[in-house]
Amino acid sequence: MTTTFALRAFGARPCTLVVCRGCCCGDARKNPGTDHAGQLARLHQASEASAGRFAVRTSDCLGPCGQANVIVVQPSAEGRRRGARAAWIGWALDEDAVEDVIRWAGSGGPGIAEPPAALTLQMIPPPSQARRRARR
Template identity: 80%
Template sequence: MTTYALRPFGPRPCTLVVCRGCCCGDARKIPGTDHEGQLARLREAAAASGGRLAVRTSDCLGPCGQANVIVVQPSTEGRRRGARATWIGWALDDDATDDVIAWANAGGPGLADVPATLELQLIPPPADARRRMR
């Protein structure tokens, strides 16, 4: 019998969805990046946030040519303000990881502006990219 941990209903925190599919997180495909260290740092930041930040991993999110991909999902309050998930590509170094953590700790989409240092790393969600190609 499988049991599931239930989390109390309440506001949803800013959530970082970290791709760990076919290319993201793979040292053979993207050498020179500490993939495990990046994920550990993101999880440590979530643990230290007092519940304002969450991290989860996902299988392939799609834009493999832009690995490592992190999707920053807005908190409940950010969604109330009209924010949508923000996709970040090429999150391969400590600076990018620091910027993602700082933005998420500041509230993330809808509550804080995207750091200028991440603006060039913003990528369209795969569904948006497919619509533009039609």
């Protein structure tokens, strides 16, 4: 699915949702009670309705398979200027989690808006941070 964006000033990258759809995320055998295709369609629909406030793309395996489905919320250019880094969300398996991600991204995402409280409970460390902690 292709997403179109409203024209923005050069360098004004919006908040971007990177949705894992690799080996485990999006796999009905691993999480049979989740409408994986419906989730992805809902994210794309919300992005298109956001008038360029956030974008959605998919990626192959992002790494933390034990916490599938994973969505990475990347900050916008402005959020990054304010010091924000990508937020990794694990266990995004139900409509509530997807709606929380949409609401946060639509409000500006990392560095711009606070995430919904329930979503903060689903935040996981990026794989590189988890590997560094395991080596200690």
